[in-house]
Amino acid sequence: MSDKPIIVALDYDNKAEALQLIDKLDPNMCRLKVGKEMFTLFGPDLVNEIHNRGFDLFLDLKFHDIPNTVAKAVTAAAELGVWMTNVHASGGLAMMEAAQKALAPYGDKAPLLIAVTVLTSMSDDDLKLLGINVPAAEHVKRLASLTQQAGLHGIVCSAQEASMLKETFGKEFKLVTPGIRPAGADKGDQHRVMTPKEALLAGSDYLVIGRPITKAADPLAALKAIHDSLK
Ligand SMILES: O=C(O)c1cc(=O)[nH]c(=O)n1[C@@H]1O[C@H](COP(=O)(O)O)[C@@H](O)[C@H]1O
Numbered sequence: 001m002s003d004k005p006i007i008v009a010l011d012y013d014n015k016a017e018a019l020q021l022i023d024k025l026d027p028n029m030c031r032l033k034v035g036k037e038m039f040t041l042f043g044p045d046l047v048n049e050i051h052n053r054g055f056d057l058f059l060d061l062k063f064h065d066i067p068n069t070v071a072k073a074v075t076a077a078a079e080l081g082v083w084m085t086n087v088h089a090s091g092g093l094a095m096m097e098a099a100q101k102a103l104a105p106y107g108d109k110a111p112l113l114i115a116v117t118v119l120t121s122m123s124d125d126d127l128k129l130l131g132i133n134v135p136a137a138e139h140v141k142r143l144a145s146l147t148q149q150a151g152l153h154g155i156v157c158s159a160q161e162a163s164m165l166k167e168t169f170g171k172e173f174k175l176v177t178p179g180i181r182p183a184g185a186d187k188g189d190q191h192r193v194m195t196p197k198e199a200l201l202a203g204s205d206y207l208v209i210g211r212p213i214t215k216a217a218d219p220l221a222a223l224k225a226i227h228d229s230l231k
Pocket residue numbers: 009010011035060062086116118119120121156157178179180188190208209210211212
């Protein structure tokens with residue numbers, strides 16, 4: 001587990017509202033994630049504004065394209081100075097190797113590069129519709145193995161798979177787990193969920209948490225409650 005495991009997923013269509021929350025947060029308590037919605041709306045300016053406030057940023061754009069294109073995209077993320085970025089493991093071994101290789105010139109300034117395995121919104125039945133006739137956990141394991149072979153830092157997966165994955169791939173291989181729901185919270189579109197405390201106990205290194213914080217009546221109080229529940 002990281003000493004600062006919470007990553008708040010900022011999925012807002014309003015920059016002022018997002019900055020209002022960020023200004024109440026402490027960079028010693030959490031990291032932040034900007035994804036497709038906010039990056040499409042507000043671009044690198046938002047990344048710079050978050051960096052200026054002292055936060056580590058996970059740029060979650062889930063690149064999935066031909067190796068050359070993805071290598072260029074992760075290079076652009078490295079130029080922004082982000083702490084972590086990601087690709088889809090389903091893009092394949094060559095794509096992931098090209099992405100990792102593109103980061104080599106950045107040395108210890110390179111972002112952590114992780115690969116999304118099976119989205120936490122997907123169930124075994126959703127995989128069947130894609131022609132993948134194995135349980136999600138098995139497909140996650142297959143994609144995690146490819147990711148480790150490509151030399152990436154770790155994967156995005158569900159905390160439900162964390163203990164099996166830590167056992168198989170070792171403690172240095174980072175597990176970033178969305179689909180985190182405090183007990184009784186609305187699951188929304190997530191399927192493979194776990195509570196924050198259970199996720200850490202199962203072996204998650206980082207907990208990605210969005211709506212349980214950002215949609216709470218008092219987001220700061222929600223974050224503090226989750227933070228305290230981990231002690
Ligand atoms: O890569 C991700 O961050 C991600 C992968 C995944 O499998 N599932 C998943 O929910 N996410 C992201 O994690 C966040 C979860 O948000 P909430 O469901 O609101 O807590 C969203 O920003 C998703 O884009």
